[in-house]
Amino acid sequence: MSQDTETCTHQIVYFGVTNVNIDERTIxxxxxxxxxxxxxxxxxxxQLGIDSIVDYVGMPKIDPDEKWxxxxxxxxKGKDRWKLVRLKQNGTLKVENPDDKVVEIPVNNFQVTDPQHASFLIDDHVNKAIEI
Ligand SMILES: [Zn+2]
Known part of the structure; x- marks a missing residue:
């Protein structure tokens, strides 16, 4: 039986990587x-060529009902084309776009459903590349 994640004193180990590619080039x-x-x-x-963008202390937080x-x-285009997000099973994803506009994207079964966006679950792409 696994412990409740909220009371766990996490012992973090490296698990893998998901590469983000454009035209087979990792960006x-x-x-x-x-x-x-x-x-x-x-x-x-x-982001390739940029040291990690740390806007948190310690490990990034995620709620038990969310997926990366x-x-x-x-x-x-380019680095603005993708972003790491946390998806709930259903509802709305609120993100600030590079043009400073905040958009609300509908989410259905851990997938964004919007013609201008797509999403890929990290759990399904450990040690794989995603072509965006
Ligand atoms: Zn833990």
């Missing part, structure tokens, strides 16, 4: 870490 990646005790996963966005995902913004 960024997501490092995946996992707690050896409760198996909760933690992800960190890495890569959001693809089809209207944007």
């Amino acid at each position: 960024g990646s997501v490092d995946i870490w996992r707690c050896a005790i409760c198996k909760k996963r933690f992800c960190e966005e890495k 995902a890569i959001l693809v913004r089809k209207l944007f």
